[in-house]
Amino acid sequence: MMSSLWVSKTGLSAQDTALHTISNNLANVSTVGFKRDRAVFNDLLYQIQQQPGGQSSQDTTLPSGLQLGTGVRVAGTQKMFSEGSLQTTEAPLDLAIDGRGFFQIITPDGNTAYTRDGQFHLDQDGQLVNSQGYALEPSITVPADADSVTIGADGIVSAMTRGSATATQLGTIELVSFVNPAGLQAAGNNLFWETPSSGSPQSGTPGQDGLGMVLQGMLENSNVSVVEELVNMVSVQRAYEMNSRVVSTSDQMLQYLTQNL
Amino acid sequence: MDRLLYIAMTGAAHIDRAQTVHANNLANLGTSGFRADLAQARAVQVNGDGYETRVFALAEQPASDFRQGPLMETGRDLDVAVSGQGFFAVQLPDGSEAYTRAGEFVVDALGTLRNGAGYAVLGDGGPISLPPYERLQIGGDGSITIQPEGQGEQALVQIDRLRLVKPEQGEVAKGPDGLFRPIDDVALASSAEVAVVAGFVESSNVNAIHEMTAILELSRQFELEVRLMKAAEQNDEAAQELVSVN
Numbered sequence: 482m483m484s485s486l487w488v489s490k491t492g493l494s495a496q497d498t499a500l501h502t503i504s505n506n507l508a509n510v511s512t513v514g515f516k517r518d519r520a521v522f523n524d525l526l527y528q529i530q531q532q533p534g535g536q537s538s539q540d541t542t543l544p545s546g547l548q549l550g551t552g553v554r555v556a557g558t559q560k561m562f563s564e565g566s567l568q569t570t571e572a573p574l575d576l577a578i579d580g581r582g583f584f585q586i587i588t589p590d591g592n593t594a595y596t597r598d599g600q601f602h603l604d605q606d607g608q609l610v611n612s613q614g615y616a617l618e619p620s621i622t623v624p625a626d627a628d629s630v631t632i633g634a635d636g637i638v639s640a641m642t643r644g645s646a647t648a649t650q651l652g653t654i655e656l657v658s659f660v661n662p663a664g665l666q667a668a669g670n671n672l673f674w675e676t677p678s679s680g681s682p683q684s685g686t687p688g689q690d691g692l693g694m695v696l697q698g699m700l701e702n703s704n705v706s707v708v709e710e711l712v713n714m715v716s717v718q719r720a721y722e723m724n725s726r727v728v729s730t731s732d733q734m735l736q737y738l739t740q741n742l
Numbered sequence: 743m744d745r746l747l748y749i750a751m752t753g754a755a756h757i758d759r760a761q762t763v764h765a766n767n768l769a770n771l772g773t774s775g776f777r778a779d780l781a782q783a784r785a786v787q788v789n790g791d792g793y794e795t796r797v798f799a800l801a802e803q804p805a806s807d808f809r810q811g812p813l814m815e816t817g818r819d820l821d822v823a824v825s826g827q828g829f830f831a832v833q834l835p836d837g838s839e840a841y842t843r844a845g846e847f848v849v850d851a852l853g854t855l856r857n858g859a860g861y862a863v864l865g866d867g868g869p870i871s872l873p874p875y876e877r878l879q880i881g882g883d884g885s886i887t888i889q890p891e892g893q894g895e896q897a898l899v900q901i902d903r904l905r906l907v908k909p910e911q912g913e914v915a916k917g918p919d920g921l922f923r924p925i926d927d928v929a930l931a932s933s934a935e936v937a938v939v940a941g942f943v944e945s946s947n948v949n950a951i952h953e954m955t956a957i958l959e960l961s962r963q964f965e966l967e968v969r970l971m972k973a974a975e976q977n978d979e980a981a982q983e984l985v986s987v988n
Contacts, residue, residue, distance in 0.1 A: 483758055485765035492769030499772060519816075521846055521858045522773035524766075524920035530759065531802070545804040548916065549759060550766030553773055556858050559848065561818060581876065658891075660874055661849045680851035683874075691876040691891035720771040723950055727765045730957050734761075734964045738754075741968050742975070 483731045484549065491552030492724035495522055498555045499717045506705045514598030514671050515703035516560045517710075523556040562662045565704035567696065573630050574601040574609070577701040580693020582656030585618040585684075586611055586672060593618060595657060595682070597701055598671035609638075613670055621652040634694040636687040656692045657682035745796050746977070750970035752798040756783050757964045759801040764957050767948045774814075774858075775844030776946035777806040777916070778953075806916050811843075811947035813939065819878045820847040820855075823944040824906070828936030829914070829922060831905040832861040833869055839929050840921035841907060841914060843944055865902035866932065872901060880904070880940040906936035 499520040509515040530547040567577050576599030578584070583595035594615075601617060604610045609621045623630055627640035636654035659665060664678030675682060688694045763781035770776040782804055788796040813823050822845035824830065829841035846858040855863040855870040862869035865886070872878070875888035884904030890897060907930040914922040914930075924930055 485761040488765040488769050523859055524770050524773055527918045545802045547801055547803050549762045553769040661851055663848055678851050723768050727768055727957055730961045734961050737965050738968050741972050
């Protein structure tokens with residue numbers, strides 16, 4: 482059967498995947514700490530039908546051969562770790578990282594996940610937890626009689642209690658960085674897992690060793706650019722249409738052949 | 743009768759192959775750095791007494807289109823596009839060198855700079871290894887400057903320079919994996935004339951309008967070939983009627 486049918490089929494499925502990442506990016510346009518994905522395409526293998534330089538007769542060689550491409554595949558998706566815009570919320574437990582770094586979250590199965598979503602809350606024990614209720618690592622507990630909580634740019638958490646003139650230090654928020662953050666595995670719920678390609682986490686104090694500063698009362702918005710995604714969507718849609726046109730043209734050619742011979 | 747039928751058949755078979763080349767170009771409309779393949783047909787005469795009137799069609803893929811694709815702004819540090827002629831050099835798993843225009847680079851866990859397909863990107867001194875950095879900048883000549891982790895703005899270090907080559911027309915050809923290789927197997931010398939821009943990705947240089955037109959034109963040509971085959975059949979029938987005894 483006509484190979485152009487299968488080649489355009491790979492084009493259709495690749496554009497479909499691209500549209501999937503675009504729609505996921507757009508769906509997460511207001512998810513705090515979300516990092517957009519980008520689909521990366523590679524051309525598939527080429528089949529050599531005639532080797533260039535092959536013998537066309539005893540004394541002559543073919544000046545050029547025939548290599549037929551077999552289509553396209555999605556090599557992978559890349560997370561784009563550019564920083565999203567910062568939004569002021571004034572909530573004392575909203576934290577944003579200005580620069581590189583991730584918060585560490587202990588999941589219920591005891592593993593450590595990483596996130597840039599800094600919407601923290603207190604649980605019934607006064608412990609700092611994320612919106613799923615998973616505890617921040619290192620664990621910080623705010624006493625019940627605390628009036629106000631202050632988190633410094635270097636991650637030091639302190640509380641003022643009634644009747645005391647000095648602030649009590651409750652602990653320090655540590656950040657971690659990765660050699661290749663794009664290699665982290667997105668786990669949903671704004672969390673990321675460490676993978677062999679991300680490298681191991683290097684923990685440190687916010688504002689030092691290249692880590693960003695922690696900003697209290699602010700949140701990092703999603704880094705999705707709506708205009709860019711819409712432009713990408715237009716080009717994906719047209720590419721999809723053209724590939725499907727090739728399918729219908731090949732179909733018509735086969736139909737003509739079967740009807741007339 | 744056989745001449746007409748078989749010659750029309752090679753024409754149809756050639757159109758099928760040329761159609762595949764164009765379908766592949768359209769499938770790679772969104773593949774960054776992709777170079778469109780060209781397709782052409784050549785007339786091949788059959789040699790020998792009495793055969794000279796037979797000229798078959800032979801499909802060929804003479805070269806790739808080396809025109810510049812549009813540059814798309816991404817703002818990512820590790821996205822680099824070649825502006826004008828030239829290629830990035832990557833190292834294949836067997837140690838040999840190949841050339842590509844796709845510049846969506848990533849850093850792996852060991853700090854090695856790799857391209858989207860996972861091959862190590864070559865610098866002037868082999869594969870490029872980046873120490874942990876806070877900021878990275880790739881200059882117009884491919885030089886890579888970083889601000890090492892935990893150091894100030896003044897501590898910029900030049901790590902390496904991307905190996906850029908500028909092959910002459912016909913010096914490189916596309917291999918079966920879509921990467922370009924020197925035709926005579928001799929690695930090309932680095933060129934100082936190649937300019938790159940960071941923060942951009944060069945998209946595929948496939949001209950969608952041209953490909954669509956070519957596909958429609960080929961499909962009409964195919965119908966013509968089928969008509970010729972039909973005519974051959976009708977000629978044959980007419981001849982049979984003439985000599986039939988009834």
